[in-house]
Amino acid sequence: MKGLTLAELQQLPATVDLLTAARALGLGRTKAYELAKKGEFPCRIIRVGVAYLVPTAELLKLLGVESQSGGKP
Template structure:
């Protein structure tokens, strides 16, 4: 499983699915779902129906990556 570049991390939407977050953290699918179900995933997981979503800002913070800066005037 290939990780993300810094540029790719900065292009992520406001939330990502559990597998995208797992990929960024270097976790496999099985381990990610196991941790999410136990409430032990390393950052907050939002349950929407059967889907698990991870706030990108929290994922970036966990990874020690500054959020992208806005260039709007």
């Protein structure tokens, strides 16, 4: 699975699906779901029904990337 570029990371919406977060972290699909099910995914996960969502702000913080706006209006 190909990782995300800095520009792609900065364009992400408020939450992303587990596979997008995994891609950003360089994790494969199987490993991502395994960690999510164990509660060991490196970012907070929001469970919506059967879907896993990851807050983009937390993902970017983990990766040491600032959002495009840099927190400014």
